Amino acid sequence: MTIETRHPRIEIEFCTGCKWHLRAGWMAQELLLTFGNTIGELALIPGKSATFIVRVNGDVVFDRKDHGRFPEMKEVKQLVRTVIAPEMGLGHSDTAVKSASTSGAGSVTEPTETAPKPAQVPDVAVNTENVDDDDDDSTKHDTECKTCL
Secondary structure, X not given: OOOOOOOOEEEEEEEOOOOOHHHHHHHHHHHHHHHHHHOOEEEEEEEOOOOEEEEEOOEEEEEHHHHOOOOXXXXXXXXXXXXXXXXXXXXXXXXXXXXXXXXXXXXXXXXOOOOOXXXXXXXXXXXXXXXXXXXXXXXXXXXOOOOOO
């Protein structure tokens, strides 16, 4: 029995030693809610070495190590949209936001520094107990995961 890959395929590879399971799962959920059946397949891929990479059809669209930070959800939605559905609007995740202080109804302005930021997933505390000792040294983590970083 052969299972064919459905396209577009989105992959989120994350470091299990760093305990980034919830962040990856939350991001996958948000992408499914936003893109629905436009996505052919969405995969969560356990990784090592402080990895957090988002790929679309095998091409990296965001790598935490290249940027030195985690991606904003808005940013990931825009990067994914560019590849799988460039004509699709993202509502509040698009660049422009409606301003309540403008005189014209429905006016659109660029976001300012006081504009609310999208909800952030809090960093998850690293549990140093129950670390799998049969793996290489990249899974031996202290509380700040200095081994991976």
